[in-house]
Amino acid sequence: MDELPIGRRVAYWRGRRKMSQQVFADRLGKSKSWVDKVERGVRRLDKFSVVYEIADVLQLDVQLLLGREPERRPDSISCIDQIEVEEIRAALERYDCISAFFDAAPQPPPVPEIRKAVSHAWLTYQHAKYGVLARALPKLLRDAQAADTAHGSGDQAPEAAHLLGQVYQIASSALRKLGEHELSWLAADRSIAVSQRAGDPLLAGVATYRVGNALLALGRARPALEVNVNIANRLAPGNGDEASPQRLSVYGMLLLQGAMAAARIGDSATVRDLLHGADEAARALGGDHNHYWTSFGPTNVQLHRAAAAVELGEGRYAVETHETIDHEGFASLLPERRAHHLLDIARGYTQLGDVEKASEMLLEGDRLAPAEIRCRPIAHEVMSDVLRRTRGTPPAPIAELAEHMGVGV
Structure with missing residues (x-):
């Protein structure tokens, strides 16, 4: 450029x-x-x-x-900026696997080293450190792609493909949150293909709900609903060994993401059915866990119940659901999940016209995971709504947060 x-x-x-x-x-x-x-x-x-x-x-x-590198602003250090988006895009545009037909594949880092880096990237995402993640993703993508190419037919081929599938999923999730929806869809779609080569149907299931999330962000709610429910039906646990904690977690998350898509199109009956199925899976799981990085369990079902209510325009029910959530279970969730929920509840309060409580939710979410509030376009919309409805001068904490977010008071 x-x-x-x-x-x-x-x-x-x-x-x-x-x-x-x-x-x-x-x-x-x-x-x-x-x-x-x-x-x-x-x-x-x-x-x-x-x-x-x-x-x-x-x-x-x-x-x-002007063809120059923008200066990084101190107050946006935790967000993904345009330079980092373009670097991630460039890494996604690499096709080294084709070049390897003609030239020797580049020597990748050892698979155990990549495995460690992938785990660190997941934790970075789930702690909502999006700026740190953005700066690490381009190299991680290149390394994982090189490993997948280099080990394409060896003993380490399945694990290399598994790791690359996870990196694509991490990239998809981070890009979706920050408004780069088409890139998010591309990364999620790549993850499905790689997951199939890894021979892991559960990884493919997780990749499916990443695709569903990206489709939903692109305004494609019905295809998002269909893809989540279709794969959930295929992964529905049976009796005995099939009902493993990992399978229950992936199955349950597919149902939850399907419920969110159904809420987007106003299909409240399907929302109830899918939430009921997810609740049964969570009860069978017996607690909140992070298998396949899903954070699935009874508490997350309640969080999605509230989020779906917000999508349906039922702010009061969302707030009532929020008030019944188990405090201990909520506190055990990772920062990204908790701050995401508080943002949803802020939206619920704005539907009720309660600007003061919406402000409290934004401030609490910012204390938990600043990037989840300061970097997401949906959070900017909520803040704009809060400021627009505030009579007179907004309270100092909200005015300060709005300034950090770049939202005009």
Whole structure:
């Protein structure tokens, strides 16, 4: 990108923002012809004021338009910035497995080393350290891809594929939270294919609900519902050894994600059925666990019950569900899961018009996992709603949090 003319960079980022030339021109107060000439290099951008206007419309750091590396802001250190997104994209765009047909595959780190790095990345994600994770993901993707290619036909092939499948899932989850939905879908889709090569149906099941999450984020609620329920039915535990804790966890999470998709399309009957099935699986599991990094168990079922109610517009039921959640079980969950729930409940309170309680939930979530509140687009929407409904000057803690989030008071 750095070597491209500025007009080409404008065209690239306009495309990334899914703006037509006409929409872009309207927002700039220019003609479509003017935009076309700039992007083709016929017209020069020789006024910094215009470059800054373009950057503002594209919601972009002006340094990226100028082909320079943006300065990292101290208050956004825990979020993924545009440089890191592009580095993750570049790692996902590598096709070394094809190149290996013609040249020797690059020597990857030892599989045990990658296994350790993958476990660390999962914990980093579940503690909502998104900035740390973003800086580690490109290298982890390259290493895991190289290991999968190098061990493609050896004894370590299944484990190498398993680890790569997990890395794709971590990337998908982090990218989805931060609004990069198409990249999230791509990473999740890659994970399904790799998981099948790993020979692990449960890993493929987890990859499926990552795909469902990405589809839901893209506004594809019905396909998300169908893919989650379809694979859940295939993994439904039977009698005896099939009802392992790992299988119950993956099966239960597929039902929970299906319930969220059903809530998005307003199908409350299906929501109830899927939550009931997940509740039965959680009871059979006998507690909250983190098998296959799912954080599945009775407490997480309750969290999804509240989240589904918010999606259905039933804020009061969401709040009532929140008030019945077992405190000890909730405290045992990892920070990302707890802060995510508090964000959902903040949304529930805004549906009730209770701005004060919504503010409390945002502040509590920020204390638990700042990146979950400060970095997620949905959290920015909730904060904007809170500020809009606040009479007079907002309380100092909310005003300060809004400033950190970059949301105008």
